[in-house]
Amino acid sequence: MKSLAELAAIREKMQSKVVIREGMGTIRVVVGMATCGIAAGARPVLKAFTEGVNAQGLADKVSVTQTGCIGICQYEPVVEIFEEGKEKVTYVKLDEAKAKEIVEKHLKGGQVVTEYTIGAAN
Amino acid sequence: MKELSLNILDIAKNSVKAGATLVRISLNTDERGILKLLISDNGCGMSEEILRGVTDPFYTTRTTRKVGMGLPLLKMAAEQTGGTLSITSSVKEGESGTILEASFDTNSIDCMPLGDIASTVCVLIAGSPEIDFEFTDESPKGCVELKTAEIRAVLGEGISLAEPEVQQWIEEYIAEQYKNLNSI
Structure with a gap:
């Protein structure tokens, strides 16, 4: 049975990491979570990114955040990836499997998955 | 929307946007199978004029489009089962807030x-780790509950509720409560 006491253990584990993590997030993954995004399936996409980043041990350099409507509702679920010194990458019509692939290839490997970008969808 | 929990995720974000520091989401199913959904917040509230327009799909607070489908979709989801949706709100200083009630x-x-729904609660908390959420789901079988204030009290100030480890704990905590209810 899960209990609040387990959180205390998480706290102990985290406290040492908190200091290191500050200011290290150089890649920002932003998931559109307005009505349009949610209806199109953004919730599992967000989850796939969060879990993927954590599982690949990328949490120190990648942060996954939510935003409202990005303005291209017909392409939802939309995810934008911002990286310092690089151009923004906009991925469109994502699903869980595509999100996992992007974590593996783009966030971990540094290679943009061109076929899922807005440029390829046009 | 294919799940009520997706509507709930969408609508609860309005409370966050209204600057609430506490958002309560409660579900209550009685023995006849009538589900009551209550979302209440202590955000800035809405004037009567705005309140009249919120279930109109052509009213929205978003700046990128002229349509807002969130509330109209939830209203439709309730009404197509024979249920209802109503919203009350106050803009009075010190007691401002909004209460949404829907039945299905x-x-x-x-x-x-x-x-x-566990995923919805997690996403809401991850999106706004600084504000408090209270979630309850009651039915004749029992009750599922999560309060972020309790989690925060154990974790202390330095650790964000958006941390992956905390998120995972929250999701499993809710999932386990549902599992226990269903095995009774």
Whole structure:
């Protein structure tokens, strides 16, 4: 049975990491979570990114955040990836499997998955 | 929307946007199968004029489009089961906030499944780790509950509720409560 006491253990584990993590997030993954995004399936996409980043041990350099409507509702679920010194990458019509692939290839490997970008969808 | 939990995720974000520091989401299903959904917040509230327009799909606060489908979709989801949706709000200083009440007949063939509510609660908390959420789901079988204030009290100030480890704990904590209820 899960209990609040387990959180205390998480706290102990985290406290040492908190200091290191500050200011290290150089890649920002932003998931559109307005009505349009949610209806199109953004919730599992967000989850796939969060879990993927954590599982690949990328949490120190990648942060996954939510935003409202990005303005291209017909392409939802939309995810934008911002990286310092690089151009923004906009991925469109994502699903869980595509999100996992992007974590593996783009966030971990540094290679943009061109076929899922807005440029390829046009 | 294919799940009520997706509507809940969408609508609860309005409370966050209204600057609430506490958002309560409660579900209550009685023995006849009538589900009552209550979302209340202590945000800035809405004037009567705005309140009249919120279930109109051509009213929205978003700046990128002229349509806002969130509330109209939830209203439709409730009404197609024979249920209702109503919103009351106050802009009075010190007691401002909004209360949304919706009812659904879960016996209706047009009633959407609740879906992955644990995921909805996690996403809401991850999106706004600084504000407090209270979630309860009561039915004749028992009650599922999560209060972020309790989690925060154990974790202390330095650790964000958006941390992956904390998120995972929250999701499993809710999932386990549902599992226990269903095994009774």
